[in-house]
Amino acid sequence: MxxxxxxxxxxxxxxxxxxxxxxxxxxxxxxxxxxxxxxxxxxxxxxxxxxxxxxxxxxxxxxxxxxxxxxxxxxxxxxxxxxxxxxxxxxxxxxxxxxxxxxxxxxxxxxxxxxxxxxxxxxxGPHIPPQTSEQRLNVIKKLLKEQPLIDGHNDLPWNLRKFVHNKLFNLNLSSISDREPWATSKWSHTDIPKLRAGLLGAQFWSAYVPCKAQHLDAVQVTLEQIDVIKRLVEFNSNHFSLVRSTREIRSVHKEGRIASLIGVEGGHALGNSLAVLRTFYSLGARYLTITHSCDTPWATGTNTKTRDGLSEFGKSVIKEMNRLGMIIDLSHTSMTTAKAALNISRAPVIFSHSSAFSLCNSSRNVPDDVLKLIAHNGGVVMVNFYTYHVTCNETATIQDVIKHINHIRTVAGIEHVGIGAGYDGINMTPSGLEDVSKYPYLLAELLADPNWTEKDVVSLAGLNLLRVFEGVEEVRDKWKNEQVLPVEDEIPPMHNPCSSLYS
Structure with a gap:
């Protein structure tokens, strides 16, 4: 031996x-x-x-x-x-x-x-890209197993309110496509089999409240929508997990479940109270859309004629969101409001479901000068699939959506474009992108373009949004270390039949 x-x-x-x-x-x-x-x-x-x-x-x-x-x-x-x-x-x-x-x-x-x-x-020898659609889809499947596909906006929670009044006990999200009114509704694009086929890694679910609730029960309805999102995730815990951070997004994606985040859509949901904003954050909300289609007393929305942007209280909302670590969403805001927010925010911002104004002059879309500001800010514009925001008419194709993606990439850069389809909140979708199962086909089409690398595709799919979220968390942590205190500014009380004399 x-x-x-x-x-x-x-x-x-x-x-x-x-x-x-x-x-x-x-x-x-x-x-x-x-x-x-x-x-x-x-x-x-x-x-x-x-x-x-x-x-x-x-x-x-x-x-x-x-x-x-x-x-x-x-x-x-x-x-x-x-x-x-x-x-x-x-x-x-x-x-x-x-x-x-x-x-x-x-x-x-x-x-x-x-x-x-x-x-x-x-x-x-030169790198030979995948030649067939099947080959490209196989590449996309591999990429999305390694890095999460993140969609910025889905309105399924509002359909839960409209269709079943937020009653979930008898709702099987795996088979709603076979039941009415889901089966025939033009507003329904989401169920668990489709989400799985779409290889979704993370989804921002929208806690939406109509503008008509402003100064009435907007805060209560928002709380009810946050509640239904959390219960929906809990009832389907084999597929979903509620997350509040980038670390949790990555962890849940590795587990093979869909990381679920909450986004509050519309600043009128705050009831003009920073305390309500802080409460929403503590309940798990990780972005606030500053306005919807209506003005608030402190910010102007897209469908209004005023050009005031943000009031002093509105600026305090932006600062408090930075302190909390809450993402600022500028979809639905006027561009005056968007520019003011970009000027004030110390963290990256997003447009959670908007497209390029140069290709379709909808007030919901982002003009080139603001795209350049987004690049400077480090934010991301997440492209919407609503045909009226893609082609400004009732029909569109997957190639029309790609035009918006490429335009934003050209103006702002590959690091500043993402996906925010808006499914379940739109009633007309592009051909080839009919529901949440179609994301891989969009990414595979991009991969057919020699200007798009696999790294570019995963950046668009989710890494850009993760980078923004990490930037927001970094500002939060820095301000916490610097012991920045909560903002206590108030807006002058509004006297209306639904407000208390003690507010």
């Missing part, structure tokens, strides 16, 4: 080797691996010389293994070819091609020749 240099149990397997090979291994001073049997005299050497690597590797020769089966084999595809040539004065084998150790030399030369003749041209 021979004991491994540096300590280690005797290797009884050496006695089973050909005597000539055994003597060679015992006496050869080189660090060769000898066809997987190693060299017991040289395991303390960190690695062998690699003369003709098949591919780059960080492999080091293991030290003091206890079983020959654990040794790295020099012809394993995942490793590199060991330098096998050595000869010593103590070798009893003659310089002929009879010894087993010499076979190693022959095999090394053959593989090295093949590597030089075939591997090098392959290594130096």
């Amino acid at each position: 021979v004991t491994v240099a540096g300590g280690g149990r005797p290797h009884s397997w050496l006695s089973t080797l050909d005597p000539e090979l055994r003597q060679h291994i015992q006496n050869c001073p080189c660090p060769c691996n000898h066809m997987g049997y190693g060299n017991v005299l040289d395991y303390q050497i960190p690695h062998c010389a690699h003369e003709y690597p098949i591919r780059e590797t960080s492999f080091n020769v293991p030290q003091y293994y206890n079983d020959v089966r654990d040794y790295y084999h020099p012809y394993d595809y995942h490793g590199s070819i060991e330098s096998c040539s050595c000869s010593t004065s103590s070798d009893t084998s003659k310089t002929t091609f009879k010894g087993p150790w010499c076979i190693c030399i022959i095999i090394c030369v053959l593989i090295a020749t093949l590597t030089a003749g075939l591997g090098l041209p392959l290594a130096l």
